[in-house]
Amino acid sequence: MELVLFYISSAVALFATIFALTRTNAAHALIYLIVSLLAVAVIFFLLGAPFAAALEIVIYAGAIMVLFVFVIMMLNLGEEGEERERQRMHPAVWIGPSLLSAILLIEMILMLSQLDDRHTGALITAKQVGLTLFGPYVLAVEIASMLLLAGLVGAYHVGRRFRLSEPDNSSPSSTEGDS
Amino acid sequence: MLQAIWLIPLFPFVSSVLLMVTAGRMPRTMVALLGAGSVGLSALVVLGAGLEFMRAPEPFTLTLWHWMQVDGFNPEFAFYFDQLTLVMMSVITGVGFLIHLYSTEFMQDDRDYSRYFAYMNMFVAAMLILVMADNLLLLFLGWEGVGVCSYLLVGFWYEDPANGAASRKAFVVTRVGDAAMALGLFLLFTELGTLTIQPMLEAANQTWASGDTLAALAALLLLGGAVGKSAQLPLHTWLPDAMAGPTPVSALIHAATMVTAGVYLIARTHGLFLLAPDVLLLVALVGLITLLLAAFTALNQHDIKRILAYSTISQIGYMFLALGVGAWSAGIFHLMTHAFFKALLFLAAGAIIHCLHHEHDIFKMGGLRKKLPVVFWSFMIGAAALAALPFTAGFFSKDQILLSAFELHAPIAGIGPWLWAGGLLGALLTAIYSFRLVFIVFFGAAQTEPDKQPGWRMAGPLSLLCVLSIIGGWFVLPLSSVFPAADGHHVSGLVEGISIGVPLLGVAFAWLIYYRRSLPVTGITESDSGVALRGYWYRGWDFDRLYDSLLVNPFVAVSSALKSEWVDAIYHSVVRFCQALHRGLSQSQTGKMRWYATSMVFGLIALITLLGWVY
Amino acid sequence: MEGVVIPLNHVLIVAALLFITGLAGLMFRRNVIFILMALEVMLNSAGLAFVAAGTAWAEADGQVIFMLILAVAAAEVSVGLGLVLQIQRRFKTLDMDAARRLQG
Numbered sequence: 001m002e003l004v005l006f007y008i009s010s011a012v013a014l015f016a017t018i019f020a021l022t023r024t025n026a027a028h029a030l031i032y033l034i035v036s037l038l039a040v041a042v043i044f045f046l047l048g049a050p051f052a053a054a055l056e057i058v059i060y061a062g063a064i065m066v067l068f069v070f071v072i073m074m075l076n077l078g079e080e081g082e083e084r085e086r087q088r089m090h091p092a093v094w095i096g097p098s099l100l101s102a103i104l105l106i107e108m109i110l111m112l113s114q115l116d117d118r119h120t121g122a123l124i125t126a127k128q129v130g131l132t133l134f135g136p137y138v139l140a141v142e143i144a145s146m147l148l149l150a151g152l153v154g155a156y157h158v159g160r161r162f163r164l165s166e167p168d169n170s171s172p173s174s175t176e177g178d179s
Numbered sequence: 180m181l182q183a184i185w186l187i188p189l190f191p192f193v194s195s196v197l198l199m200v201t202a203g204r205m206p207r208t209m210v211a212l213l214g215a216g217s218v219g220l221s222a223l224v225v226l227g228a229g230l231e232f233m234r235a236p237e238p239f240t241l242t243l244w245h246w247m248q249v250d251g252f253n254p255e256f257a258f259y260f261d262q263l264t265l266v267m268m269s270v271i272t273g274v275g276f277l278i279h280l281y282s283t284e285f286m287q288d289d290r291d292y293s294r295y296f297a298y299m300n301m302f303v304a305a306m307l308i309l310v311m312a313d314n315l316l317l318l319f320l321g322w323e324g325v326g327v328c329s330y331l332l333v334g335f336w337y338e339d340p341a342n343g344a345a346s347r348k349a350f351v352v353t354r355v356g357d358a359a360m361a362l363g364l365f366l367l368f369t370e371l372g373t374l375t376i377q378p379m380l381e382a383a384n385q386t387w388a389s390g391d392t393l394a395a396l397a398a399l400l401l402l403g404g405a406v407g408k409s410a411q412l413p414l415h416t417w418l419p420d421a422m423a424g425p426t427p428v429s430a431l432i433h434a435a436t437m438v439t440a441g442v443y444l445i446a447r448t449h450g451l452f453l454l455a456p457d458v459l460l461l462v463a464l465v466g467l468i469t470l471l472l473a474a475f476t477a478l479n480q481h482d483i484k485r486i487l488a489y490s491t492i493s494q495i496g497y498m499f500l501a502l503g504v505g506a507w508s509a510g511i512f513h514l515m516t517h518a519f520f521k522a523l524l525f526l527a528a529g530a531i532i533h534c535l536h537h538e539h540d541i542f543k544m545g546g547l548r549k550k551l552p553v554v555f556w557s558f559m560i561g562a563a564a565l566a567a568l569p570f571t572a573g574f575f576s577k578d579q580i581l582l583s584a585f586e587l588h589a590p591i592a593g594i595g596p597w598l599w600a601g602g603l604l605g606a607l608l609t610a611i612y613s614f615r616l617v618f619i620v621f622f623g624a625a626q627t628e629p630d631k632q633p634g635w636r637m638a639g640p641l642s643l644l645c646v647l648s649i650i651g652g653w654f655v656l657p658l659s660s661v662f663p664a665a666d667g668h669h670v671s672g673l674v675e676g677i678s679i680g681v682p683l684l685g686v687a688f689a690w691l692i693y694y695r696r697s698l699p700v701t702g703i704t705e706s707d708s709g710v711a712l713r714g715y716w717y718r719g720w721d722f723d724r725l726y727d728s729l730l731v732n733p734f735v736a737v738s739s740a741l742k743s744e745w746v747d748a749i750y751h752s753v754v755r756f757c758q759a760l761h762r763g764l765s766q767s768q769t770g771k772m773r774w775y776a777t778s779m780v781f782g783l784i785a786l787i788t789l790l791g792w793v794y
Numbered sequence: 795m796e797g798v799v800i801p802l803n804h805v806l807i808v809a810a811l812l813f814i815t816g817l818a819g820l821m822f823r824r825n826v827i828f829i830l831m832a833l834e835v836m837l838n839s840a841g842l843a844f845v846a847a848g849t850a851w852a853e854a855d856g857q858v859i860f861m862l863i864l865a866v867a868a869a870e871v872s873v874g875l876g877l878v879l880q881i882q883r884r885f886k887t888l889d890m891d892a893a894r895r896l897q898g
Contacts, residue, residue: 002798010808017812017835021819026827033831040812040842047805047849048797052841052857059864060838064871071875072827075882088824097821100780105814107787112806121799122852132854133861140858144865151869158876161883770894772829776820 006046013039024085026072030065037061051126181231184258185243187224187268188311190217192304198297207292214296215279218303222272229265236262236657240313254374257313262657266511267310267443270518274435275303277640281526282427284636285533289425295335299431302328306436310443314375315364318444322360322408325437326353332432333424345423352417356407363400366393367451380450387454395455401448402458402465405441409495412469416722418492422484426529429484434491434525435518442498442514446507449662453505460591463503463584467601470496472720474608478615479716482539483528486616489719490565491521493605497580500602504595506583507662513576516651520564520573523644527558530637531620534629541616546625553633555621557641562617564648566610566682572651574682577606581678599674603681610685611692618693797849805846812839826881826888830874837867 013036020032037060044053133141194217198210205213238261246256258264279299286295305324312318334346368374370393371382387394405411410418421433432438445452445462452459470493477489494517501510531547531554532539548555564571567578581602587595633641691697703709715721744751767778816835823829841860848856878888885892 003800006798006800006804010804014808014811014815017815021815021823021828021832021835026825029828029831033834036812036835037838040838043805043808043842044845046798047800047846049845049849049857049860052845052860055861055864056838056841059868060834064834064868067871067875068827068831071878074879075827075888077888081888085825094818094822097777097780097818100777100784100821101814101818104780104784104787104817105810107784107791108810108814109807111787111791112803112810115803115806118802118850119799120802120805120846120849121797122849123797124849124852124854124857128854129857129861133858137855137858140862144862147869148865151872154869155872155876158873159879768897770897772890772893773821773824776817780817780821 002046006043009039009042009046012036013043022089024082024089026077027069030068030072033068034061034065037065047120048123051124051129181228181239181260182241183224184228184241184260184311187221187228187272188304188307190221190224191300191307193217195297195300195304198293198300201293203291203293205293207287210293210296211283214300215276215283217300218272218276218279221303221307222269222276225265225268225272228260229269232260232265233657236660238262238660242313246317251372252368252374254314254316256317257375258311259313259376260311261661263443263446263511263661264311266515266656266658268307270515271303271306271310271436274518274522274644275306275431277643278427278431278435278522278526281430281529281637281640282425284634285427285529286425291335295332295425298328298331298335299428302332302432302437306440309440312376314373315367315379316374318376318447319360319364322404322440322444323357325432325440326350326357326408329353329421329432329437332428333421335424335428339423342423345420349417349421352414353407356404356414358403359400359407360404363397363404366397366400370397376447380448383451383454389454390456391454394451395458398448398452398455398458399461401444401451402462405444406465407441408444409438409441409499410492411441411465411495411499412472413722415469415473415492416719416726419485419488419719422482422488426484426525426532429488430522430525430529433488434521438491438495439498439514439518442495442502442510445499445502446511446662449502449507452502453663459503459505460594461503463500463587463598466496466499466501466503467598467605468496469493470500470605471601471608474605474612475716476719477612478608479713481541483531483541483544483616483620484525484539486541486612487521487524487528490524490609490612491517493609494521494565497577497602497605500584500598501580504580504584504587504598505663506580508656508658509576509579509583511658512654512656513573513580515654515656516564516572516576516648519644519651520561520571520648523557523641523648524561524565526637526641526644527554527561530554530557530633530641533637534631534633535627536630538627541619543626544620545623545627546621547629548621550625550629551632553638553641557645558621559617560645560648562613564651565613566686567606568610568682568686569679570649570652572648574679575652577602578675578678581606582674585674603678606678607681607685607688610682611689614686614689615693618689622694802846802850806843809839809843809846812836812842824889824891826878826890829890830871830878833870833874834867837863837870 016032016036020029023029041053041056194213240259242255242257244256246254305321309321330346330350334343336342373379407414473489473493477486480486498510498513564573567573585595585599816832819832841863844856844859
């Protein structure tokens, strides 16, 4: 029963992802992406990682996607943006990348099929995770905190409203980079 | 006083350095005082040292410091003092002082007064080091020092590109000789193990038998250096062009002192030349041919300074002839008297040029006898001494040379009279061209009016040099202990008489041709072949053209061929290859992020395929 | 509750499928927002693989790494979205191909 649940949620995740990445409307795509993340959260739960599933929902589907929503709202893309996206969805545009991806996928599946027969099923509680995280991985936690701080500062810096003339004057023109 | 001879080159050197570092900010009076005064002080020290030395004439070496020490080669910074040095130093400081004094007036209006004296003083210092040097390396230092100063002074008025070209020519042509001389020094050091002149000469005497090939080679290489510096055939072409410098420079460097350095060198190392009789004969022949060629050329020049320049070449030819026939002291004697009368002639010519708005062409002068009496008498005496009229300084020295040449029997029997005859022909030509100059410039109709008269600082040196040009011949140079003694002359009175008479004949010719104009020479000179020959002589036997077509043009052709970069093309092709690769690779850098991602996927596929292959 | 017994292969293949989907999206979308979404998908699939492996070996490390990936994703998205705003402001478009000043 639960095994079937796993395959269903996997299919949901996969198709939701495919839809998310092929939409022309960014808001719709975002909804599909959230569906995909929720499906992955279900998979986490089934695998026996309830803490990861919770984090997936809270942070990914919650916080990060909200960021996307804010940005999409700020950009105010509108109808003509959607039209432009539709024109870009030309077969000539996506066939090449799809083929490449397919080749890579076949290779990955071929390699994965050589794994020894192992199954999931162990339950790993939040307590275990916490002990490991603040035990042997405490250094990684520190590094992650630094990364987040850097992300904070970077986001603040990049997100500032530059005066338009300023960077154009200070940066070299594109022709100078040649040869 | 003898221990103080190191002061002699020091005075001009210090003055020169002072003038250089102040770079023209010193007042002119101060510059003149320093420039001429330093040489005057040197002259006084020379006088004092000379008087003390003559009381007990014993050559000595004054070692100042150890110059360098390189594995068995340790030349010292030392001065050697003997009678030859004394004569040379007297000429350099004495005549040098007079010319400096003269210059203070001659160069009065020049913008670069201070630079002029800085160069001149440096020249005097270098020339003194040259003659006082105890070893050949120090001599070479002075030798190159005077070369540099000559270069700087010939190109003194550097705004005119022609002057720059003349100074370059002087420098490059003498460089040919200097290279030969440097090779000679290397050879002497490797063979004899020392460059200190006196021990070296002794060692040469012991190592080499007379006529030894190596000795001949060493002498030949030194001769090369001497020929370059003294403007003898075949390296004489630079001297006429060197007249581009100020006239006192021509007087000091290109007449009285520097160009006689070659004579000094050969006289100083005469022990070596005695071991190579063939080279010695070559010295005589070089001198003879040079003096004749230069005399013919001097006959046809228009520029007063070029006439004097060719006459200098010719007179140094006499000195070489003297050295070549073994009449060492006669050669040095002529060097001294020549320094007197040629400096006099140049300074007088400078006075004419100075008073005639920088006019150089003798055919635009004329009738100056009354207008510039001091200059006229100076020039007259100088020309008489140059032509070796009886009882002038030039007469005694030239007479000695000719008689010595007449008596030469070795290494080819019977060659002496031929050399003598050649010298005599030269003497005839000398008399003609010098009095041609006198008659054209000072007699006849006036062409240009002088706008000023020479002041005392010009007239004073002229008069002193006049005196020296007359009485210089009675000086008895104390050179007998330096050079091997020559036998007394045993020539017949006829030879003696001819030697005296020929210059007078030349003066008579000049008088008839250029003053009375009564000799029917126009028929010869204006004929086709006459004009061609005169043009040929005017261009100095076309030596410049010969060297141009033989050396300069091929060199220019080769260098322009190399300039087209066919050697560099190999390296440029490497560069172009790299640039092509760069261009190709920068094509891949599209700036499109998606393209980069795609390339990464390509790489990933390749990597995984490879891994799958291996495992 | 115990975890479901699933062959690890299958979970990893699901992760690979998600990853490949994200990769394809990264390659053919020109809109910056979609590119960021594709990156999220890829990071998420990597996290899935880690968690699955962690439960298969009954170790907590998989989830620890997942949390680190989460931190990376958060940082990346915040900077990336800042860049999106800048690109929109400067090029008046969200087309990544317009931002090609690094062209060789």
